[in-house]
Amino acid sequence: MKKGKLFGVGVGPGDPELITLKALRVIEESSVIAVPGERAETSTAYRIALGACKNLSEKETAALPMPMTKKKEILRESHLHGAKILAEYLDQGKQVAFLTLGDPSVYSTYLYVKKILEGQGYDTEMVSGIPSFCAAAAALNVSLSEQAESIHIIPASYPIGEALKLSGTKVLMKSGKKLGEVKEQLLARGADVKMVENCGMEGERHYLSAQEMPDEGSYYSLIVVKE
Amino acid sequence: MKKGKLFGVGVGPGDPELITLKALRVIEESSVIAVPGERAETSTAYRIALGACKNLSEKETAALPMPMTKKKEILRESHLHGAKILAEYLDQGKQVAFLTLGDPSVYSTYLYVKKILEGQGYDTEMVSGIPSFCAAAAALNVSLSEQAESIHIIPASYPIGEALKLSGTKVLMKSGKKLGEVKEQLLARGADVKMVENCGMEGERHYLSAQEMPDEGSYYSLIVVKE
Numbered sequence: 430m431k432k433g434k435l436f437g438v439g440v441g442p443g444d445p446e447l448i449t450l451k452a453l454r455v456i457e458e459s460s461v462i463a464v465p466g467e468r469a470e471t472s473t474a475y476r477i478a479l480g481a482c483k484n485l486s487e488k489e490t491a492a493l494p495m496p497m498t499k500k501k502e503i504l505r506e507s508h509l510h511g512a513k514i515l516a517e518y519l520d521q522g523k524q525v526a527f528l529t530l531g532d533p534s535v536y537s538t539y540l541y542v543k544k545i546l547e548g549q550g551y552d553t554e555m556v557s558g559i560p561s562f563c564a565a566a567a568a569l570n571v572s573l574s575e576q577a578e579s580i581h582i583i584p585a586s587y588p589i590g591e592a593l594k595l596s597g598t599k600v601l602m603k604s605g606k607k608l609g610e611v612k613e614q615l616l617a618r619g620a621d622v623k624m625v626e627n628c629g630m631e632g633e634r635h636y637l638s639a640q641e642m643p644d645e646g647s648y649y650s651l652i653v654v655k656e
Numbered sequence: 657m658k659k660g661k662l663f664g665v666g667v668g669p670g671d672p673e674l675i676t677l678k679a680l681r682v683i684e685e686s687s688v689i690a691v692p693g694e695r696a697e698t699s700t701a702y703r704i705a706l707g708a709c710k711n712l713s714e715k716e717t718a719a720l721p722m723p724m725t726k727k728k729e730i731l732r733e734s735h736l737h738g739a740k741i742l743a744e745y746l747d748q749g750k751q752v753a754f755l756t757l758g759d760p761s762v763y764s765t766y767l768y769v770k771k772i773l774e775g776q777g778y779d780t781e782m783v784s785g786i787p788s789f790c791a792a793a794a795a796l797n798v799s800l801s802e803q804a805e806s807i808h809i810i811p812a813s814y815p816i817g818e819a820l821k822l823s824g825t826k827v828l829m830k831s832g833k834k835l836g837e838v839k840e841q842l843l844a845r846g847a848d849v850k851m852v853e854n855c856g857m858e859g860e861r862h863y864l865s866a867q868e869m870p871d872e873g874s875y876y877s878l879i880v881v882k883e
Contacts, residue, residue, distance in 0.1 A: 574762055
Protein backbone atom coordinates (compact mmCIF):
# COMPACT_ATOMS: atom_id res chain seq x y z
CA MET A 430 0.00 0.00 0.00
CA LYS A 431 1.20 3.51 -0.82
CA LYS A 432 2.05 5.36 2.36
CA GLY A 433 0.14 8.51 3.31
CA LYS A 434 1.75 11.94 3.33
CA LEU A 435 2.23 14.17 6.35
CA PHE A 436 1.42 17.87 6.04
CA GLY A 437 2.46 20.45 8.63
CA VAL A 438 -0.32 22.99 8.26
CA GLY A 439 -0.12 26.49 9.74
CA VAL A 440 -3.56 27.72 10.81
CA GLY A 441 -2.34 31.23 11.65
CA PRO A 442 -2.35 32.94 15.05
CA GLY A 443 -6.02 32.86 16.08
CA ASP A 444 -8.56 34.37 13.70
CA PRO A 445 -9.95 31.54 11.50
CA GLU A 446 -10.16 34.04 8.63
CA LEU A 447 -6.34 34.19 8.62
CA ILE A 448 -6.15 30.60 7.33
CA THR A 449 -4.91 30.36 3.73
CA LEU A 450 -6.84 28.74 0.88
CA LYS A 451 -4.14 26.06 0.63
CA ALA A 452 -4.26 25.20 4.34
CA LEU A 453 -8.03 24.87 4.11
CA ARG A 454 -7.78 22.59 1.05
CA VAL A 455 -5.10 20.37 2.61
CA ILE A 456 -7.11 20.05 5.84
CA GLU A 457 -10.23 19.15 3.86
CA GLU A 458 -8.33 16.55 1.83
CA SER A 459 -6.75 14.92 4.88
CA SER A 460 -8.29 11.93 6.67
CA VAL A 461 -6.55 12.48 9.99
CA ILE A 462 -6.13 15.75 11.91
CA ALA A 463 -3.15 15.65 14.28
CA VAL A 464 -2.71 18.20 17.04
CA PRO A 465 -0.23 18.47 19.90
CA GLY A 466 -2.06 18.18 23.22
CA GLU A 467 -3.99 15.81 25.43
CA ARG A 468 -7.20 16.13 23.44
CA ALA A 469 -7.29 17.32 19.85
CA GLU A 470 -10.71 18.98 20.09
CA THR A 471 -9.76 21.33 22.93
CA SER A 472 -6.46 22.51 21.42
CA THR A 473 -6.16 26.07 20.15
CA ALA A 474 -5.02 25.07 16.65
CA TYR A 475 -7.97 22.69 16.26
CA ARG A 476 -10.48 25.33 17.34
CA ILE A 477 -9.03 27.85 14.89
CA ALA A 478 -9.31 25.33 12.03
CA LEU A 479 -12.85 24.45 13.09
CA GLY A 480 -13.81 28.09 12.61
CA ALA A 481 -12.96 27.85 8.89
CA CYS A 482 -13.60 24.19 8.10
CA LYS A 483 -17.06 23.11 9.17
CA ASN A 484 -16.69 19.38 8.46
CA LEU A 485 -13.52 19.15 10.56
CA SER A 486 -15.37 17.42 13.41
CA GLU A 487 -16.22 14.50 11.11
CA LYS A 488 -12.54 13.65 10.65
CA GLU A 489 -10.45 11.24 12.69
CA THR A 490 -8.17 13.06 15.19
CA ALA A 491 -4.79 12.16 16.64
CA ALA A 492 -3.83 13.89 19.88
CA LEU A 493 -0.08 14.00 20.49
CA PRO A 494 0.67 14.73 24.17
CA MET A 495 3.57 17.22 24.39
CA PRO A 496 4.69 18.29 27.86
CA MET A 497 5.62 21.99 28.25
CA THR A 498 9.23 21.46 29.32
CA LYS A 499 12.76 22.32 28.20
CA LYS A 500 14.13 18.92 29.37
CA LYS A 501 15.57 17.43 26.20
CA GLU A 502 15.04 13.77 27.07
CA ILE A 503 11.37 14.20 27.93
CA LEU A 504 10.82 16.25 24.78
CA ARG A 505 12.63 13.72 22.61
CA GLU A 506 10.55 10.91 24.06
CA SER A 507 7.26 12.69 23.38
CA HIS A 508 8.35 13.55 19.83
CA LEU A 509 9.20 9.89 19.19
CA HIS A 510 5.89 8.83 20.68
CA GLY A 511 4.02 11.36 18.52
CA ALA A 512 5.85 10.20 15.40
CA LYS A 513 4.92 6.58 16.20
CA ILE A 514 1.23 7.47 16.45
CA LEU A 515 1.35 9.27 13.09
CA ALA A 516 3.38 6.51 11.39
CA GLU A 517 0.51 4.12 12.03
CA TYR A 518 -1.92 6.34 10.13
CA LEU A 519 0.59 6.98 7.33
CA ASP A 520 1.22 3.23 6.99
CA GLN A 521 -2.53 2.82 6.41
CA GLY A 522 -2.17 5.18 3.44
CA LYS A 523 -3.94 8.01 5.23
CA GLN A 524 -3.07 11.67 4.64
CA VAL A 525 -2.38 13.43 7.94
CA ALA A 526 -2.68 17.20 8.56
CA PHE A 527 -0.64 18.20 11.62
CA LEU A 528 -2.08 21.56 12.70
CA THR A 529 0.27 24.21 14.06
CA LEU A 530 -0.46 27.66 15.45
CA GLY A 531 1.05 30.39 13.28
CA ASP A 532 3.56 29.06 10.78
CA PRO A 533 5.02 25.53 10.96
CA SER A 534 8.61 26.67 10.30
CA VAL A 535 8.66 28.94 13.37
CA TYR A 536 9.03 27.21 16.80
CA SER A 537 6.51 24.47 16.07
CA THR A 538 6.35 21.00 17.58
CA TYR A 539 5.65 19.75 14.07
CA LEU A 540 9.32 20.29 13.11
CA TYR A 541 10.59 17.61 15.49
CA VAL A 542 7.99 15.00 14.58
CA LYS A 543 8.53 15.70 10.87
CA LYS A 544 12.30 15.15 11.21
CA ILE A 545 11.78 11.76 12.83
CA LEU A 546 9.27 10.66 10.20
CA GLU A 547 11.44 11.91 7.33
CA GLY A 548 14.28 9.85 8.76
CA GLN A 549 11.96 6.85 8.51
CA GLY A 550 11.28 7.57 4.83
CA TYR A 551 7.88 9.26 5.04
CA ASP A 552 6.95 12.06 2.65
CA THR A 553 6.24 15.44 4.29
CA GLU A 554 5.29 18.97 3.24
CA MET A 555 4.84 22.28 5.05
CA VAL A 556 1.91 24.61 4.36
CA SER A 557 2.67 28.17 5.51
CA GLY A 558 0.52 30.00 8.02
CA ILE A 559 0.43 33.65 9.09
CA PRO A 560 3.06 33.90 11.86
CA SER A 561 1.94 35.54 15.09
CA PHE A 562 4.33 38.46 14.69
CA CYS A 563 2.78 39.52 11.37
CA ALA A 564 -0.70 39.33 12.89
CA ALA A 565 0.49 41.32 15.91
CA ALA A 566 1.89 44.04 13.64
CA ALA A 567 -1.46 44.18 11.83
CA ALA A 568 -3.37 44.31 15.14
CA LEU A 569 -1.18 47.20 16.30
CA ASN A 570 -1.29 48.74 12.81
CA VAL A 571 2.52 49.19 12.83
CA SER A 572 5.33 48.12 10.53
CA LEU A 573 7.90 45.47 11.42
CA SER A 574 10.51 46.82 9.02
CA GLU A 575 11.10 49.66 6.62
CA GLN A 576 14.01 50.20 4.22
CA ALA A 577 17.31 49.11 5.83
CA GLU A 578 15.76 47.86 9.09
CA SER A 579 16.25 44.26 10.18
CA ILE A 580 13.71 42.21 12.13
CA HIS A 581 14.87 39.98 14.97
CA ILE A 582 12.51 37.27 16.21
CA ILE A 583 13.60 36.35 19.74
CA PRO A 584 12.26 33.57 21.96
CA ALA A 585 11.94 35.48 25.24
CA SER A 586 11.58 32.34 27.32
CA TYR A 587 15.40 32.33 27.07
CA PRO A 588 17.70 35.22 28.20
CA ILE A 589 17.27 38.26 25.94
CA GLY A 590 19.85 40.78 27.25
CA GLU A 591 22.11 40.65 24.19
CA ALA A 592 19.22 40.49 21.72
CA LEU A 593 17.76 43.79 22.97
CA LYS A 594 20.96 45.56 21.86
CA LEU A 595 20.48 44.59 18.21
CA SER A 596 19.55 47.35 15.77
CA GLY A 597 16.21 47.10 13.99
CA THR A 598 12.87 45.78 15.23
CA LYS A 599 12.90 43.13 17.93
CA VAL A 600 9.92 40.79 18.29
CA LEU A 601 9.85 38.97 21.62
CA MET A 602 7.83 35.76 21.53
CA LYS A 603 6.76 33.40 24.27
CA SER A 604 7.54 35.76 27.17
CA GLY A 605 4.71 34.27 29.24
CA LYS A 606 5.88 33.67 32.81
CA LYS A 607 9.06 35.69 32.23
CA LEU A 608 7.09 38.80 31.33
CA GLY A 609 7.98 40.57 34.58
CA GLU A 610 11.70 40.14 33.91
CA VAL A 611 11.32 41.17 30.28
CA LYS A 612 9.35 44.27 31.30
CA GLU A 613 12.12 45.34 33.70
CA GLN A 614 14.74 45.06 30.99
CA LEU A 615 12.61 47.02 28.54
CA LEU A 616 11.96 49.77 31.11
CA ALA A 617 15.69 49.98 31.88
CA ARG A 618 16.43 50.52 28.18
CA GLY A 619 13.61 53.05 27.74
CA ALA A 620 12.59 51.11 24.66
CA ASP A 621 9.63 51.92 22.36
CA VAL A 622 7.43 48.94 23.19
CA LYS A 623 4.05 47.60 22.13
CA MET A 624 2.53 44.31 23.25
CA VAL A 625 -0.39 42.20 22.07
CA GLU A 626 -1.92 39.50 24.23
CA ASN A 627 -4.08 36.74 22.67
CA CYS A 628 -3.87 38.24 19.16
CA GLY A 629 -6.94 37.32 17.12
CA MET A 630 -8.36 35.31 20.03
CA GLU A 631 -10.84 35.99 22.76
CA GLY A 632 -9.35 38.44 25.27
CA GLU A 633 -7.10 40.22 22.75
CA ARG A 634 -5.49 43.13 24.52
CA HIS A 635 -2.99 45.80 23.52
CA TYR A 636 -0.39 47.55 25.67
CA LEU A 637 1.27 50.60 24.11
CA SER A 638 4.32 51.03 26.39
CA ALA A 639 6.52 49.00 28.74
CA GLN A 640 4.91 50.83 31.69
CA GLU A 641 1.46 49.53 30.72
CA MET A 642 2.64 45.92 30.41
CA PRO A 643 1.42 43.44 33.04
CA ASP A 644 3.92 41.43 35.12
CA GLU A 645 2.59 38.11 33.89
CA GLY A 646 1.25 37.37 30.46
CA SER A 647 -0.45 34.54 28.65
CA TYR A 648 1.59 32.14 26.50
CA TYR A 649 0.33 34.09 23.50
CA SER A 650 1.94 37.42 24.43
CA LEU A 651 4.02 39.09 21.77
CA ILE A 652 6.12 42.24 22.18
CA VAL A 653 7.30 44.53 19.37
CA VAL A 654 10.33 46.64 20.32
CA LYS A 655 11.26 49.46 17.96
CA GLU A 656 14.52 51.40 17.85
CA MET B 657 -20.15 61.59 2.80
CA LYS B 658 -18.47 58.96 4.98
CA LYS B 659 -14.90 58.46 3.83
CA GLY B 660 -13.77 55.10 2.53
CA LYS B 661 -11.30 52.90 4.38
CA LEU B 662 -7.85 51.88 3.16
CA PHE B 663 -6.76 48.25 3.61
CA GLY B 664 -3.16 47.09 3.14
CA VAL B 665 -3.72 43.53 1.99
CA GLY B 666 -0.93 40.94 1.89
CA VAL B 667 -1.44 38.52 -0.99
CA GLY B 668 1.46 36.26 0.05
CA PRO B 669 4.65 35.52 -1.87
CA GLY B 670 3.38 34.11 -5.17
CA ASP B 671 1.08 31.10 -5.05
CA PRO B 672 -2.55 32.41 -5.15
CA GLU B 673 -3.51 29.55 -2.80
CA LEU B 674 -1.42 31.21 -0.07
CA ILE B 675 -3.91 34.08 0.16
CA THR B 676 -5.91 34.10 3.40
CA LEU B 677 -9.70 33.96 3.61
CA LYS B 678 -9.68 37.46 5.10
CA ALA B 679 -7.54 38.95 2.33
CA LEU B 680 -9.87 37.42 -0.24
CA ARG B 681 -12.95 38.82 1.51
CA VAL B 682 -11.47 42.31 1.86
CA ILE B 683 -10.41 42.34 -1.80
CA GLU B 684 -13.89 41.22 -2.87
CA GLU B 685 -15.54 43.89 -0.70
CA SER B 686 -13.30 46.69 -2.01
CA SER B 687 -14.26 48.92 -4.95
CA VAL B 688 -10.74 49.98 -5.85
CA ILE B 689 -7.63 47.80 -6.13
CA ALA B 690 -4.42 49.79 -5.65
CA VAL B 691 -1.06 48.40 -6.65
CA PRO B 692 2.42 49.96 -6.77
CA GLY B 693 3.64 50.06 -10.36
CA GLU B 694 3.08 51.66 -13.73
CA ARG B 695 0.12 49.45 -14.59
CA ALA B 696 -1.90 47.60 -11.95
CA GLU B 697 -2.78 44.64 -14.18
CA THR B 698 0.83 43.69 -14.92
CA SER B 699 2.07 43.91 -11.32
CA THR B 700 3.00 40.72 -9.48
CA ALA B 701 0.68 41.36 -6.54
CA TYR B 702 -2.28 41.92 -8.86
CA ARG B 703 -1.61 38.73 -10.81
CA ILE B 704 -1.40 36.72 -7.58
CA ALA B 705 -4.74 38.13 -6.38
CA LEU B 706 -6.29 37.46 -9.79
CA GLY B 707 -5.43 33.76 -9.36
CA ALA B 708 -7.70 33.57 -6.30
CA CYS B 709 -10.32 36.25 -7.00
CA LYS B 710 -11.92 35.77 -10.40
CA ASN B 711 -13.97 38.99 -10.45
CA LEU B 712 -10.90 41.12 -9.70
CA SER B 713 -10.69 42.35 -13.30
CA GLU B 714 -14.12 43.96 -12.97
CA LYS B 715 -12.90 46.32 -10.26
CA GLU B 716 -11.48 49.78 -10.68
CA THR B 717 -7.67 49.85 -10.37
CA ALA B 718 -5.26 52.52 -9.16
CA ALA B 719 -1.65 52.18 -10.29
CA LEU B 720 0.83 53.99 -8.03
CA PRO B 721 4.15 54.51 -9.84
CA MET B 722 7.01 53.77 -7.39
CA PRO B 723 10.56 54.15 -8.72
CA MET B 724 13.06 51.50 -7.52
CA THR B 725 15.48 53.88 -5.81
CA LYS B 726 16.99 54.55 -2.39
CA LYS B 727 16.94 58.34 -2.95
CA LYS B 728 14.78 59.63 -0.12
CA GLU B 729 13.40 62.69 -1.88
CA ILE B 730 12.25 60.78 -4.95
CA LEU B 731 10.70 58.08 -2.74
CA ARG B 732 8.94 60.63 -0.56
CA GLU B 733 7.54 62.38 -3.61
CA SER B 734 6.14 59.16 -5.09
CA HIS B 735 4.62 58.19 -1.75
CA LEU B 736 2.91 61.58 -1.50
CA HIS B 737 1.70 61.25 -5.07
CA GLY B 738 0.37 57.72 -4.38
CA ALA B 739 -1.41 58.92 -1.24
CA LYS B 740 -3.03 61.74 -3.22
CA ILE B 741 -4.39 59.30 -5.79
CA LEU B 742 -5.86 57.09 -3.06
CA ALA B 743 -7.27 60.04 -1.08
CA GLU B 744 -9.47 60.89 -4.06
CA TYR B 745 -11.06 57.45 -4.01
CA LEU B 746 -11.40 57.47 -0.21
CA ASP B 747 -13.07 60.89 -0.36
CA GLN B 748 -15.66 59.37 -2.69
CA GLY B 749 -16.46 56.87 0.09
CA LYS B 750 -14.81 53.99 -1.77
CA GLN B 751 -13.04 51.15 0.04
CA VAL B 752 -9.51 50.68 -1.31
CA ALA B 753 -7.47 47.45 -1.12
CA PHE B 754 -3.76 48.21 -1.54
CA LEU B 755 -2.20 44.89 -2.54
CA THR B 756 1.26 44.02 -1.23
CA LEU B 757 3.47 41.03 -1.95
CA GLY B 758 4.03 38.91 1.16
CA ASP B 759 2.97 40.70 4.35
CA PRO B 760 2.21 44.45 4.48
CA SER B 761 4.19 45.01 7.71
CA VAL B 762 7.45 43.75 6.15
CA TYR B 763 9.25 46.15 3.73
CA SER B 764 6.11 47.16 1.86
CA THR B 765 5.46 50.37 -0.03
CA TYR B 766 2.03 50.36 1.58
CA LEU B 767 3.56 51.40 4.93
CA TYR B 768 4.66 54.81 3.65
CA VAL B 769 1.42 55.63 1.86
CA LYS B 770 -0.59 54.49 4.90
CA LYS B 771 1.38 56.80 7.21
CA ILE B 772 0.67 59.81 5.02
CA LEU B 773 -3.04 59.01 4.78
CA GLU B 774 -3.33 58.34 8.52
CA GLY B 775 -1.76 61.73 9.11
CA GLN B 776 -4.59 63.17 7.00
CA GLY B 777 -7.20 61.43 9.16
CA TYR B 778 -8.08 58.45 6.99
CA ASP B 779 -8.94 55.09 8.54
CA THR B 780 -6.58 52.22 7.67
CA GLU B 781 -6.17 48.52 8.46
CA MET B 782 -3.57 45.86 7.63
CA VAL B 783 -4.53 42.36 6.54
CA SER B 784 -1.65 39.91 7.08
CA GLY B 785 -0.17 37.87 4.26
CA ILE B 786 2.26 34.95 4.26
CA PRO B 787 5.72 36.56 4.30
CA SER B 788 8.18 35.32 1.68
CA PHE B 789 10.54 33.85 4.28
CA CYS B 790 7.87 31.49 5.65
CA ALA B 791 7.00 30.36 2.13
CA ALA B 792 10.70 29.87 1.35
CA ALA B 793 11.13 27.70 4.47
CA ALA B 794 8.13 25.62 3.35
CA ALA B 795 9.50 25.33 -0.21
CA LEU B 796 12.85 24.13 1.18
CA ASN B 797 11.05 22.02 3.80
CA VAL B 798 13.29 23.42 6.56
CA SER B 799 12.67 25.15 9.87
CA LEU B 800 13.43 28.81 10.49
CA SER B 801 13.76 28.37 14.26
CA GLU B 802 13.71 25.69 16.90
CA GLN B 803 13.80 26.08 20.68
CA ALA B 804 16.20 28.90 21.70
CA GLU B 805 17.08 29.95 18.13
CA SER B 806 16.42 33.50 16.96
CA ILE B 807 15.48 34.48 13.42
CA HIS B 808 17.05 37.55 11.83
CA ILE B 809 15.40 39.03 8.76
CA ILE B 810 18.03 41.10 6.95
CA PRO B 811 17.59 43.34 3.89
CA ALA B 812 20.64 42.25 1.87
CA SER B 813 20.44 45.22 -0.48
CA TYR B 814 22.29 46.98 2.38
CA PRO B 815 25.67 45.82 3.87
CA ILE B 816 25.27 42.52 5.75
CA GLY B 817 28.73 41.86 7.21
CA GLU B 818 27.73 42.36 10.86
CA ALA B 819 24.38 40.61 10.46
CA LEU B 820 26.02 37.37 9.30
CA LYS B 821 27.76 37.11 12.67
CA LEU B 822 24.47 36.93 14.59
CA SER B 823 23.57 33.60 16.18
CA GLY B 824 20.41 31.86 14.98
CA THR B 825 18.90 31.70 11.51
CA LYS B 826 19.57 34.57 9.12
CA VAL B 827 17.15 35.26 6.29
CA LEU B 828 18.61 37.51 3.59
CA MET B 829 15.96 39.28 1.54
CA LYS B 830 16.23 41.41 -1.58
CA SER B 831 19.81 40.38 -2.48
CA GLY B 832 19.05 40.78 -6.21
CA LYS B 833 21.90 42.59 -7.89
CA LYS B 834 24.14 42.24 -4.84
CA LEU B 835 23.91 38.45 -4.95
CA GLY B 836 27.51 38.04 -6.13
CA GLU B 837 28.81 40.03 -3.16
CA VAL B 838 26.53 38.17 -0.75
CA LYS B 839 27.65 34.82 -2.15
CA GLU B 840 31.32 35.72 -1.59
CA GLN B 841 30.66 36.60 2.04
CA LEU B 842 28.73 33.39 2.61
CA LEU B 843 31.49 31.30 1.00
CA ALA B 844 34.10 33.04 3.17
CA ARG B 845 32.14 32.12 6.30
CA GLY B 846 31.54 28.52 5.15
CA ALA B 847 27.89 29.04 6.08
CA ASP B 848 25.08 26.48 5.73
CA VAL B 849 23.09 28.16 2.96
CA LYS B 850 19.93 27.49 1.01
CA MET B 851 18.37 29.84 -1.52
CA VAL B 852 15.00 30.05 -3.24
CA GLU B 853 14.44 32.10 -6.35
CA ASN B 854 10.89 33.11 -7.43
CA CYS B 855 9.25 31.18 -4.58
CA GLY B 856 5.74 30.08 -5.56
CA MET B 857 6.08 31.77 -8.95
CA GLU B 858 7.01 30.63 -12.42
CA GLY B 859 10.71 29.75 -12.53
CA GLU B 860 10.97 28.75 -8.85
CA ARG B 861 14.46 27.39 -8.29
CA HIS B 862 16.33 26.06 -5.26
CA TYR B 863 20.05 26.24 -4.52
CA LEU B 864 21.26 24.08 -1.63
CA SER B 865 24.68 25.61 -0.93
CA ALA B 866 26.56 28.90 -1.41
CA GLN B 867 28.65 27.21 -4.14
CA GLU B 868 25.52 26.50 -6.20
CA MET B 869 24.23 30.08 -5.92
CA PRO B 870 24.28 32.21 -9.09
CA ASP B 871 26.14 35.55 -9.17
CA GLU B 872 23.00 37.49 -10.02
CA GLY B 873 19.52 36.76 -8.80
CA SER B 874 16.01 38.01 -9.38
CA TYR B 875 14.47 40.55 -7.01
CA TYR B 876 12.58 37.64 -5.44
CA SER B 877 15.65 35.74 -4.21
CA LEU B 878 15.66 34.70 -0.59
CA ILE B 879 18.55 33.09 1.29
CA VAL B 880 18.27 31.06 4.52
CA VAL B 881 21.54 30.88 6.47
CA LYS B 882 21.68 28.38 9.32
CA GLU B 883 24.24 28.23 12.10
